[in-house]
Amino acid sequence: MSANFFYTIEVIANGLMTGVMYSLVALGFVLIFKASGVFNYAQGVMALFAAMTLVGIQSGQVPFAHLINVIFGTHLDKFGWEVPTFIAIILALLVMIGFAFIVERYILKHLVNQDPIILFMATIGLAYFMEGFGDLMWGSEIKKLDVGLPQGGNVWLESATAGWADGFYGFYLDNLDMWATAIAIVLVASLIAFSNYTKTGRALRAVADDNQAALSVGISLRTIWVIVWSLAGFVALVAGIMWGAKSGVQFSLSLIALKALPVLMLGGFTSIPGAIVGGMIIGVGEKLFEFAIGPYIGGATENWFAYVLALLFLVFRPQGLFGEKIIERV
Amino acid sequence: MFYRESGDFKTTYAKDTQTFPIKLDRMGYYTILAIAFVVIPTMLVMNVGGGANYWTNAILLPFLIWAIASIGLNILVGYCGQLSLGSGGFMAVGAYASYKLMTSFPDLSIFIIVLLSGAITAGVGILFGLPSLRIKGFYLAVATLAAQFFLVWMFNKVQWFYNYSASGQISAPTRSVFGFEVTGATASAEAKYLFCLVLLVGVAWVARNLTRGRIGRSWMAIRDMDIAAEIIGVAPLKTKLSAFGISSFFIGIAGALFFAVYLGAAEVGEAFGIQKSFLLLFMVIIGGLGSIFGSIIGAAFMVLMPVLLKNIMVGQLNWATDIAAHFEFVFVGALIIIFLILEPHGLAQLWRLLKEKLRLWPFPH
């Protein structure tokens, strides 16, 4: 066993864990798409916004402090208290639920019978809006997010595996990544349980299959939308915490979230397992590609690898890995 | 109100299908052309108000160039119904193509260079359009992100594209048309302006011609109902690729101008990042999907609006620039949503409705 083999294993493991993070964002897309047919481009920005809100609440920031200051000439900054992490998470979640209400009330309601492509473009607008709004509310500087998750490499694993081969210094895996993976798995499991074993969950699935059927069950479509957007907000919050803890809360977070798009294309827009498997494939694929080929072509291939992979994949299987075959009716 | 159409009747199909069938519109069109080609250049030469360079750089050039790009994207999205988020990447192709051509063939007229850059971009566009046969809707939109990220990465990493310069930047040497310098540091404001204007008028004219006839109808047929289009003999792939090609041709021209005439020097990630793709998409949505006129006013709107916001918030209210920038995001985002809800066909449709009202005046309908 050469060191290279173990390094490859390490890359794969890292890829898997990154992939889980992608999946986490992708899950939000899938939830909304299944229930309302909206392809929510703003999912990434929602994660960013959720993370910013969390940090803001946690650190006792005064919302819109900059704006209030320039308008009224005040010098507001912080309230001077710090909110315990758990309570801050609950509050941030409430904000995201409130946000879901607003989206349904002011946007979706008015776009009910529009083309999917129009809805998609509306969510791009929403993404822009939220990005500006989040910056206005909490400031645009890079923030550090600490919810008490362990950071840094796992020393135990590294030292335990060091020396398995010549020139191999042991597996380097990030503690946070491992935690994130665990949380993501719990989240996915609970989502699946939710949609299979609760009344609301079943209603959500009914809506995905047939709007009329759902109406006959007696749940209003608008309620469903609020629920799924709230759920998506929750998922975004979790994703935001993970990504934010890893690389700080900043604008690029919303771009990382874009990676969820190729994940979805691979996994299919309507499949939760698809989102997970797709995330893994993308995560592992891009890390391996960078590891194996990156150095020869200038590196930073993660920027595009996922998209190109998804593109090529789609040409041969337009419905994605788990999507249903599209039959054109005449 | 101002329309007097009675007695303005058509005796041939050519007159019936002309671009401005109403006399007043025709007159308005000629007036705008006269202002654009005579009045504005004169004012620039005379430097009326002393801000010729500011006006050219802050408003006129960006407007003209974005209008070209916007017409390009509108052909793909508005006419052919293929959503693309890769426009920034295609602009970059135009920019780098023009850079390579300018540095490789110093004697070539910049006019030819710009057109060639467009042609090269068209080729790249067609390549990335190939999957459109199998992928539809926002699947395709996401797929075009591949073009965006891959192309930007490529221009960043492959040194040949920027002639191995240390900074990784490209900068435009001085080149001229008919003896007038239009690129480089010494080019005059009016020369740059006129050069871009001529190209915009040319692009708009070609776009109008393409969209009014057989090809335009085949694009719209694919957009409105691809199955029915196929049944009357429209070959889907060929049609979509032609839209990708033409669209990218225009976007490539815009990219070349954006780099060579407007920026002068550029770094790919910054100048042609994904934000540019979205900006262009917003121009098309706000201006009006499926309207050449809409593309132009959409570009005007998206160029003017930030300048205006900045002037008000930074210039008048003395706010910090970053707050103004955040506001711009909020404003643009809200505007997009509002337009999609209230008027999915954008400013062009509002204009059409207004015109319809004026034509019916004093009657309400």
Place this chain on the structure above:
Amino acid sequence: MTATVIDGELDTFPKLLARNAVKFGNKAAYREKEFGIWQTWTWAQTKDEIESLALGMLALGLNEGDHVAIIGRNRPYLYWAMTAAQCCGAIPVPLYNDANAEEMAYVLEHCGARFAIVEDQEQVDKVIDAQETVHGIDEIIYLDKRGMRKYDHAHMNAYEDVQAEGRAGHHRLEPIMQERCAALNLDSTCVMLYTSGTTGRPKGVVLSNRNIISAASSSSGFDHLNASDSVLAYLPMAWVGDFIFSIGQCFWTGFCVACPESPETMQTDLREIGPTYFFAPPRFFEGMLTTVMIRMEDANRLKKRMFKYFMDHAKKVGPAMLDGKTVNGGDRLKYFIGNILIYGPLKNTLGMSRVRVGYTAGEAIGPEIFEFYRSLGINLKQLYGQTEAGVFVTQQPDGEVRADTVGVPSPGVEVKINDNGEVLYRSDSSFVEYYKNPESTADTKDADGWVATGDAGFFEESSGHLRIIDRAKDVGKMSDGSMFAPKFVENKLKFFPNILEVVVFGNGRDTCTAFINIDLNAVGNWAERNNIAYASYQELAGHPEVYQTIKEHVEEVNISVAEDSMLSGCQISRFLVLHKELDADDGEMTRTRKVRRRIVEEKYSDLIEGLYNGATEVSTETEVTYEDGRKGSIKATVQIEDAKTVARKAKAA
């Protein structure tokens, strides 16, 4: 007055055609909206088309003096057919294309048509139906080939095929045509037109070239019509006015005649063409004004107020400005602004912005309606005329236009009033005779050439303009001996947009009463806005609120009628809203939509009785004819309402 001298060279239509083809060779003669654009024929092309058809008909054996029936809506081809018939020495007889088979059969039989040139399958079918009883129609030529493939073509040809044959045989046939044309002169029959006739069967009015050409030339001179003018031909081709405009004046001056795409698109086509010379019956202007008002109802308040403000101003100064009277600068400026904001756009949407000379005739036009158009700056004038006169008896010169007169005698026309108050005229344009009807001819036209119009009227002393009161035989006396002029009152009532048609009774009685037809368009619109549901005309007509509105109109008219001492006895004391619309298909009106009073009186005698015996409602049953010719009947209980009248003023000493 002297008649216009007709140049000997231009005494027939083939000669006028030849002149125009040279003089106006490349100028548009006829246009028609077809296939989406205005197809245009120059005079040179027109000549070729006409002659080809003439040659083709010669080949089919058309003889001198034959009658050629022409049936269809206004289309250049059918106008050409008229001249083509003349080129063969035959006489064109245009027929009302909406006539039913029975009416058509009568006219075809009466004129003894040998050829029929018809528009389409529908008209072909009518002619074929008529052929069961009418013999002597040897050839049918149809314009539209659609659906015609299966017909027996032994004596039937497509228009273009006839033309093709004519072109093919032009060497052989042209000399014959030249010969026939040369044989024509001023006294040859130009056209035969059937009067719709308010009573009895239609009569064929024979008009010579002298009649038509003198009428065309003097009227063109009167209004300075010239080759740059244009007109929209949309009134029935069988009507004399259309013949004078679309053939007579058109050939005389060389102006352009435009035909609409279809009757439904007439308004749009009018707007597109924007004619400079326009004729329409009062009914048309009335309908148009009603539409304007209805459409303005939905405008926002600002626009409505603006409209009212400027229209009020226009009423004040518009007609005066049109007549060239002095108007002060401020008013002129205000009118100028109004012209930009309201009048100009309004005229434009109505298609009237280029109208230089507009005429209305046939019936009196409401002063408000008349003033409305004049105040907008449209030079709308009135004329008085009839088929027998080649249209023109009197007309209003520019600058002397009023709603209540019909103008001065047209050039070359002598007019006098006989002892009974009946208007008589004499001119070069007066008809030759009624075809195959010497008694009627003698009744109407005396040995000296004076033609009785059947209308009562008088010359106003102050202006020298003629005023028409009513049909001479309809002007009667009430039981107290005062004058009964129903038309006078009817017209006043008809000026309300809600009222479409009125019939006033009272001859030999103490009081006047009336039948009223509401305008379904205007009242229906009102009902819709007020959430009043109705399923039929009958239901709407019987609605109490409608009655109330009509009652207000009637009372308003009574006040105005009372002001005229001679006619104040004609106030309406009781009225009813009729349960069905008066209809030409039921014989209640003529095809030109004039009420046949006698038939109405007979048919609704029970209702009239109710009006005079004080009943508050009458149950009745009425026979109706449906569009497809089936007969049926409708039952109704009609309400009768009283209206306030004003006490008579003491008669002026």
Place this chain on the structure above:
Amino acid sequence: MNATAESYVTEDGRTIGAPVMEMKNITLKFGGVTAISNISFDIREGEIRAIIGPNGAGKSSMLNVINGFYHPQEGEIWFHGEKRKPMKPYQIAQQGIARTFQNIALFKGMSTLDNIMTGRFTHMKTNMLMQAIWKGPAEREENLNRDIVEHVIDFLEIQAIRKTPVGRLPYGLQKRVELGRALAAQPKLLLLDEPMAGMNVEEKEDMSRFILDVNDEFGTTIALIEHDMGVVMDISDRVVVLDYGKKIGDGTPDEVRNNQDVIDAYLGVAHD
């Protein structure tokens, strides 16, 4: 050529020619489901050929096979005496087969005129460069085709809605515009999928008249699916009856009317 291939003249004087399209032993399956099973029939030049059958009988699938949306697993299609290779729908359109859809498939964003102009697509040849320049060949071609389209508009009596966006038209008119689009292609074979579905009696009469006129004036061969038996029996020359993907009758309206299998299928006799 055998005896059946010879042309004959109908009672109303139209000439019906040899078969233009022959379906030979067509079988079409979706997964395990057999939509069409071993069906053969032909369509003769100049005739109006109806395909009828209860819901789910495979009628629409048959039309989809004819114009290339579905590719049958077995069987041959002969068009104008040649065996047809597997083709894309647009290639089949170029061969002169046009159709209308059961659910209106107009281009919603375009006017009536543009919709029908699109029907001329296969007849227009100017290339992209000429189109871009417009003046010259492209404009000439456009105007020439406009003239043809205007004749179609005139034929269908839809002049008044020429420039109206089709989305604003009532259902009956939309159907007519769709027929116009197919007619503009001047097809050799016109397929109509339930042209009268959802129409009232008057609209049906109009549509029947148009179909008969198209056949009569232009000699267009027409194959149509229609549910209204009265209309089918009135206007068609021959009828083929499908039931559960099988052909159960084929012949003149009279023959079909008296066919026991057909009567059973329509009266709902149980299938075993």
